Amino acid sequence: MIKGLGQHLILELWGGDSDKLDSLELVEKALVDAVEACGFHLKDLRIYPFSPQGITGVAVLSESHIAIHTWPEYRYAAIDVFTCGESAEPRRAIPILQSYFQAEHIQVMEVVRGIFPLYD
Amino acid sequence: MIKGLGQHLILELWGGDSDKLDSLELVEKALVDAVEACGFHLKDLRIYPFSPQGITGVAVLSESHIAIHTWPEYRYAAIDVFTCGESAEPRRAIPILQSYFQAEHIQVMEVVRGIFPLYD
Numbered sequence: 001m002i003k004g005l006g007q008h009l010i011l012e013l014w015g016g017d018s019d020k021l022d023s024l025e026l027v028e029k030a031l032v033d034a035v036e037a038c039g040f041h042l043k044d045l046r047i048y049p050f051s052p053q054g055i056t057g058v059a060v061l062s063e064s065h066i067a068i069h070t071w072p073e074y075r076y077a078a079i080d081v082f083t084c085g086e087s088a089e090p091r092r093a094i095p096i097l098q099s100y101f102q103a104e105h106i107q108v109m110e111v112v113r114g115i116f117p118l119y120d
Numbered sequence: 121m122i123k124g125l126g127q128h129l130i131l132e133l134w135g136g137d138s139d140k141l142d143s144l145e146l147v148e149k150a151l152v153d154a155v156e157a158c159g160f161h162l163k164d165l166r167i168y169p170f171s172p173q174g175i176t177g178v179a180v181l182s183e184s185h186i187a188i189h190t191w192p193e194y195r196y197a198a199i200d201v202f203t204c205g206e207s208a209e210p211r212r213a214i215p216i217l218q219s220y221f222q223a224e225h226i227q228v229m230e231v232v233r234g235i236f237p238l239y240d
Contacts, residue, residue: 005191005196008130012234056163060166065187065189067202069185074234080202082189084189
């Protein structure tokens with residue numbers, strides 16, 4: 001059987017609310033809610049403000065990570081949900097993140113990481 | 121002109137040295153060296169050990185982030201180099217990371233993030 005170790009969602013959020021995309025509190029809440037909804041386990045959560053605007057948020061998980069970079073001036077956010085393990089459900093993060101940032105639309109690409117033959 | 125805000129290298133490292141992939145010190149050094157070689161600016165660097173093995177390392181940059189997840193038991197690492205800005209050269213990280221972990225081979229996918237029309 002060919003297995004993949006990780007599931008990596010690459011999300012592009014467009015037409016979001018600029019104020020929400022520049023809110024440290026909201027980025028943190030969005031990460032916490034997404035982690036919980038997916039069944040992930042949070043190891044660490046860090047939020048970094050940028051000047052004059054923009055935020056990076058990183059949730060380090062037992063199951064890998066979620067990273068958010070926001071560009072409020074373009075009403076855009078780039079989000080990666082990288083997870084491993086069988087039980088977590090990373091796609092549940094998608095509507096939560098879209099809703100928090102009131103994104104008009106969202107593009108999703110899913111990449112399986114660490115694919116190689118493991119003959120059970 | 122159609123611009124992209126971010127450049128995202130998705131790296132798959134195979135056949136690495138298990139001990140190196142499980143060394144906190146080495147993951148940290150690899151991140152610091154990769155950041156420097158690429159001309160990135162480090163905002164924060166965090167290394168998280170996993171039990172019984174495996175490491176997550178996150179370098180938060182002025183230009184976005186580098187994330188490393190190692191699976192020493194499979195001699196594998198999944199690495200993301202996500203950067204924005206014109207001046208940084210993220211591909212310079214590739215040989216450095218390969219060398220640190222003595223990976224036999226490496227797969228690279230490059231994704232442009234945040235593509236949309238900006239008419240200058």
